[in-house]
Amino acid sequence: xxxxxxxxxxxxxxxxxxxxxxxxxxxxxxxxxxxxxxxxxxxxxxxxxxxxxxxxxxxxxxxxxxxxxxxxxxxxxxxxxxxxxxxxxxxxxxxxxxxxxxxxxxxxxxxxxxxxxxxxxxxxxxxxxxxxxxxxxxxxxxxxxxxxxxxxxxxxxxxxxxxxxxxxxxxxxxxxxxxxxxxxxxxxxxxxxxxxxxxxxxxxxxxxxxxxxxxxxxxxxxxxxxxxxxxxxxxxx
Amino acid sequence: xxxxxxxxxxxxxxxxxxxxxxxxxxxxxxxxxxxxxxxxxxxxxxxxxxxxxxxxxxxxxxxxxxxxxxxxxxxxxxxxxxxxxxxxxxxxxxxxxxxxxxxxxxxxxxxxxxxxxxxxxxxxxxxxxxxxxxxxxxxxxxxxxxxxxxxxxxxxxxxxxxxxxxxxxxxxxxxxxxxxxxxxxxxxxxxxxxxxxxxxxxxxxxxxxxxxxxxxxxxxxxxxxxxxxxxxxxxxxxxxxxxxxxxxxxxxxxxxxxxxxxxxxx
Numbered sequence: 001x002x003x004x005x006x007x008x009x010x011x012x013x014x015x016x017x018x019x020x021x022x023x024x025x026x027x028x029x030x031x032x033x034x035x036x037x038x039x040x041x042x043x044x045x046x047x048x049x050x051x052x053x054x055x056x057x058x059x060x061x062x063x064x065x066x067x068x069x070x071x072x073x074x075x076x077x078x079x080x081x082x083x084x085x086x087x088x089x090x091x092x093x094x095x096x097x098x099x100x101x102x103x104x105x106x107x108x109x110x111x112x113x114x115x116x117x118x119x120x121x122x123x124x125x126x127x128x129x130x131x132x133x134x135x136x137x138x139x140x141x142x143x144x145x146x147x148x149x150x151x152x153x154x155x156x157x158x159x160x161x162x163x164x165x166x167x168x169x170x171x172x173x174x175x176x177x178x179x180x181x182x183x184x185x186x187x188x189x190x191x192x193x194x195x196x197x198x199x200x201x202x203x204x205x206x207x208x209x210x211x212x213x214x215x216x217x218x219x220x221x222x223x224x225x226x227x228x229x230x231x232x233x234x235x236x237x
Numbered sequence: 238x239x240x241x242x243x244x245x246x247x248x249x250x251x252x253x254x255x256x257x258x259x260x261x262x263x264x265x266x267x268x269x270x271x272x273x274x275x276x277x278x279x280x281x282x283x284x285x286x287x288x289x290x291x292x293x294x295x296x297x298x299x300x301x302x303x304x305x306x307x308x309x310x311x312x313x314x315x316x317x318x319x320x321x322x323x324x325x326x327x328x329x330x331x332x333x334x335x336x337x338x339x340x341x342x343x344x345x346x347x348x349x350x351x352x353x354x355x356x357x358x359x360x361x362x363x364x365x366x367x368x369x370x371x372x373x374x375x376x377x378x379x380x381x382x383x384x385x386x387x388x389x390x391x392x393x394x395x396x397x398x399x400x401x402x403x404x405x406x407x408x409x410x411x412x413x414x415x416x417x418x419x420x421x422x423x424x425x426x427x428x429x430x431x432x433x434x435x436x437x438x439x440x441x442x443x444x445x446x447x448x449x450x451x452x453x454x455x456x457x458x459x460x461x462x463x464x465x466x467x468x469x470x471x472x473x474x475x476x477x478x479x480x481x482x483x484x485x486x487x488x489x490x491x492x493x494x495x496x497x498x499x500x501x502x503x
């Protein structure tokens with residue numbers, strides 16, 4: 001049902017459309033960054049680095065629109081959740097785009113210094129992260145909370161694959177000689193992709209909150225007893 | 238019985254319930270204004286009544302101290318209201334005493350055309366209190382509790398009508414609490430006040446709830462979310478949803494409530 005004050009609906013629509021624009025641009029940046037890495041395309045790397053400015057500007061615009069809605073319309077209930085989620089989402093998207101820029105910068109360096117065979121290991125990681133991001137965005141746009149909740153499983157798979165890649169690359173570092181620097185670039189690329197998975201999970205969790213007012217963040221930890229938490233912490237340490 | 242009955246669990250036997258409203262129906266002539274209301278107002282809490290004009294929220298408020306008795310042709314047709322366990326519509330109830338126990342602050346401040354001092358002392362004098370020391374003490378305490386003392390202590394004998402609108406409303410609150418009521422009913426207490434005066438009244442409500450139980454009728458959603466602990470949403474004489482205020486304004490259970498509070502009604 002629309003709001004009685006139509007300007008409120010217009011403002012909400014404007015906010016959502018900016019979020020979607022930012023999401024689309026961020027996904028494109030990520031895809032291009034990985035393509036630049038895999039196809040050794042230095043121009044594409046430069047494009048990604050350049051377009052990050054637009055993502056940064058969109059983040060600020062979304063914050064501004066969100067603040068304006070809070071000030072002018074005093075949203076409550078689902079409207080309030082939508083505004084808060086949109087602003088948090090913009091922050092997560094901006095960080096994803098930053099990781100895309102990191103990948104693009106590493107791609108530029110790898111283009112100049114050679115083409116390690118291990119680059120091929122990055123693509124499956126990217127595919128997993130891209131699917132996570134796609135599902136996270138769908139959970140926001142379509143209100144699909146199932147997708148949002150399932151992201152943790154996909155992220156666990158990505159984490160596992162990332163650890164395997166890191167283990168393999170690390171094992172080759174000692175014998176890599178002058179190629180060690182390239183392997184380090186790939187380790188950082190893998191790390192960026194793993195972080196993108198985490199940020200996609202954040203977006204999905206926020207989308208669940210937006211749609212159902214349910215906070216599923218840190219659910220695993222909240223479900224643990226105090227003793228379990230202590231054990232888990234000592235294992236982490 | 239209301240279709241939403243199942244979401245209102247009974248708390249009437251719990252010790253923290255100050256006002257228990259059970260299956261209350263109320264008529265203006267042949268027109269039913271309240272339909273099977275079940276509601277428990279907790280001690281030392283602020284409960285907000287919200288809803289569109291004509292939904293019955295002010296009618297229910299006025300039922301809690303039987304102010305509607307003054308309107309010809311009105312009557313409670315069914316149900317009961319208990320204040321501290323006492324059925325206030327029982328024939329044995331002294332209505333004057335009830336209105337001391339359940340005081341009321343109105344939309345428009347209504348000080349008597351007397352001095353500031355006499356306004357606050359009025360209730361005590363009506364009760365027969367003549368001891369000047371006691372009267373002085375209660376007037377000072379009530380004005381301090383109403384955050385008005387510092388502004389009026391040097392002109393207690395001046396006319397209350399010379400005070401600003403916000404000061405007059407706080408004086409009415411001082412007059413109400415001077416007789417130490419159990420419950421303070423407020424019918425849109427800030428609708429005629431500027432934002433500063435509104436903030437002072439809201440601060441008062443917040444500070445005074447440790448001593449009194451408040452019920453506030455308001456059309457201002459932000460005010461309801463700022464000052465109240467629990468909120469009841471009414472529509473066309475029915476209680477639609479009653480819950481913690483934070484829940485009502487962040488995640489109401491019913492779509493009708495969400496549509497109303499988010500401005501989608503109509």
